Amino acid sequence: MLLDCALVKENSNIPPATVKRLPLYLQCLEQIDNETSGISSKKLAEIAKVNDAQVRRDLSYLGTLGTRGVGYDISTLRNQLQLELGLVEGWSAIIIGVGNLGSALAHYGGFQDRGFGVVGLFDDDPKKINKQIAGLVVKPISEMKSVCEKYNVAIGIIATPGKVAQDIADQLIQCNIKSILNFAPVLLKNTPDVQIRSVDLSQELQILSYYLDRPVLKAVK
Amino acid sequence: MLLDCALVKENSNIPPATVKRLPLYLQCLEQIDNETSGISSKKLAEIAKVNDAQVRRDLSYLGTLGTRGVGYDISTLRNQLQLELGLVEGWSAIIIGVGNLGSALAHYGGFQDRGFGVVGLFDDDPKKINKQIAGLVVKPISEMKSVCEKYNVAIGIIATPGKVAQDIADQLIQCNIKSILNFAPVLLKNTPDVQIRSVDLSQELQILSYYLDRPVLKAVK
DNA sequence: GAGTGTGAAAACATTCACAGCT
DNA sequence: AGCTGTGAATGTTTTCACACTC
Numbered sequence: 102m103l104l105d106c107a108l109v110k111e112n113s114n115i116p117p118a119t120v121k122r123l124p125l126y127l128q129c130l131e132q133i134d135n136e137t138s139g140i141s142s143k144k145l146a147e148i149a150k151v152n153d154a155q156v157r158r159d160l161s162y163l164g165t166l167g168t169r170g171v172g173y174d175i176s177t178l179r180n181q182l183q184l185e186l187g188l189v190e191g192w193s194a195i196i197i198g199v200g201n202l203g204s205a206l207a208h209y210g211g212f213q214d215r216g217f218g219v220v221g222l223f224d225d226d227p228k229k230i231n232k233q234i235a236g237l238v239v240k241p242i243s244e245m246k247s248v249c250e251k252y253n254v255a256i257g258i259i260a261t262p263g264k265v266a267q268d269i270a271d272q273l274i275q276c277n278i279k280s281i282l283n284f285a286p287v288l289l290k291n292t293p294d295v296q297i298r299s300v301d302l303s304q305e306l307q308i309l310s311y312y313l314d315r316p317v318l319k320a321v322k
Numbered sequence: 323m324l325l326d327c328a329l330v331k332e333n334s335n336i337p338p339a340t341v342k343r344l345p346l347y348l349q350c351l352e353q354i355d356n357e358t359s360g361i362s363s364k365k366l367a368e369i370a371k372v373n374d375a376q377v378r379r380d381l382s383y384l385g386t387l388g389t390r391g392v393g394y395d396i397s398t399l400r401n402q403l404q405l406e407l408g409l410v411e412g413w414s415a416i417i418i419g420v421g422n423l424g425s426a427l428a429h430y431g432g433f434q435d436r437g438f439g440v441v442g443l444f445d446d447d448p449k450k451i452n453k454q455i456a457g458l459v460v461k462p463i464s465e466m467k468s469v470c471e472k473y474n475v476a477i478g479i480i481a482t483p484g485k486v487a488q489d490i491a492d493q494l495i496q497c498n499i500k501s502i503l504n505f506a507p508v509l510l511k512n513t514p515d516v517q518i519r520s521v522d523l524s525q526e527l528q529i530l531s532y533y534l535d536r537p538v539l540k541a542v543k
Numbered sequence: 544g545a546g547t548g549t550g551a552a553a554a555c556a557t558t559c560a561c562a563g564c565t
Numbered sequence: 566a567g568c569t570g571t572g573a574a575t576g577t578t579t580t581c582a583c584a585c586t587c
Contacts, residue, residue, distance in 0.1 A: 115532075118578055124528040128509065141546060150512060154549095154580055161548055169547040169586040187531040194527070201426030208422060211507050211524035216531070255534055256527065280530040286432050288349065291371060296533045298526055303432035305519055306415070306477065307345040309501040310408040310437075311336075312517045313476055339556060362568060375558055375571095382570055390569045391565040 115185070119159045125149050126159070127182045130175055141172040188216035193254045195221035197269050198261030199229050199239050202284055206260055207235040217256065221248040242272070249276040256280045263287040270297075336406070340380045346370050347380070348403045351396055362393040409437035414475045416442035418490050419482030420450050420460050423505055427481055428456040438477065442469040463493070470497035477501045484508040491518075 266285035367374035487506035
């Protein structure tokens with residue numbers, strides 16, 4: 102007999118502002134000791150440094166997870182967050198560019214722990230090809246396509262210099278990759294159906310700079 | 323005679339959403355060839371991938387910079403953006419933790435170019451102390467305070483493992499640092515008057531993961 | 544009593560659309 | 566004619582406040 106289930110494309114339609122906070126909540130739960138099994142929105146809000154109504158509203162998009170008068174069960178909450186974020190699918194990722202930043206990313210334990218397997222490292226510098234980093238052998242970029250097909254890679258992480266980043270992005274799209282995380286300080290052209298997120302380290306500093314206290318010499322009539 | 327100016331604490335009060343886009347505009351301007359001297363909000367919007375009314379509204383917070391019927395003068399715009407973001411002050415920064423990520427940050431040219439001078443690298447691993455990276459000698463963390471005082475350091479960049487990040491943050495605050503850019507995957511306690519921005523690499527991936535196309539097995543009654 | 548889930552209000556952000564300047 | 570600067574309209578996000586459940 103068939104299971105009482107159906108394969109449907111979930112159109113959960115969670116607001117973007119909420120999606121950005123879900124990984125944060127997940128991280129908060131990890132910081133809680135293992136003895137506690139429940140948590141209130143108030144407590145979680147305190148750890149995540151957001152408003153408690155925010156927490157309740159955000160979590161309510163995932164369904165009715167809490168118990169009135171009691172709170173949320175931590176392990177249910179964690180499972181639901183992981184499910185909603187697609188972390189149980191076990192996506193494969195590759196990293197292109199194994200300079201310092203690429204190596205840092207390859208070593209970064211947080212990925213494997215959180216459902217992302219790095220299955221390939223690529224670089225076109227002959228000095229780097231065949232080097233072993235974090236248990237993987239660096240391969241030339243020409244082999245990217247076959248690795249992507251073999252492991253059904255979903256995510257490409259660009260850690261190359263800016264000059265070549267757009268070219269790499271184009272190649273990743275050729276490899277049928279649907280998500281790109283870009284660390285190169287350039288604006289990648291966007292392509293329909295491909296999600297691109299960019300992390301620009303110097304932009305982060307510039308934002309901080311704005312909020313640094315400074316007197317300003319201002320013209321006064 | 324005195325200049326027709328006064329030293330006032332500017333309370334420019336630019337909305338946070340706009341502040342986040344200012345570095346983006348600055349980057350767009352850098353990508354334009356040197357021959358062109360003017361740009362319209364429409365063109366800039368295209369490069370930055372935002373709406374053109376957005377560009378005009380954002381820039382209008384910096385003052386009346388454009389010329390109706392003509393557009394914006396690129397060099398005026400750049401100067402004004404740099405001024406507003408506080409990039410002409412030449413803030414000094416230090417990096418704590420010189421593993422792969424810290425090294426990547428130390429080598430990252432984008433900082434020096436954009437008004438941030440990295441004046442110190444710190445680590446407590448004896449194997450790393452005294453190593454030279456990107457023209458700087460790695461020093462033990464115990465020397466942080468004296469370097470901060472000497473160079474009047476404004477920004478601390480944490481690139482350590484998560485375990486020690488909070489401890490380092492506390493020490494940075496002791497050093498009178500007012501802005502922290504944290505790359506360790508932990509939530510730092512916040513302190514009044516100290517700006518903390520965290521970049522969590524794995525959170526970025528998790529957000530991407532949400533938007534990856536996936537069918538979801540959903541219970542159906 | 545404690546704490547969720549959620550209408551309704553308030554705050555914030557984006558976009559439209561056009562008057563006004565060059 | 567072309568393009569800015571900005572009221573007004575719309576859309577999104579946050580927060581309040583409270584009915585409801587345990």
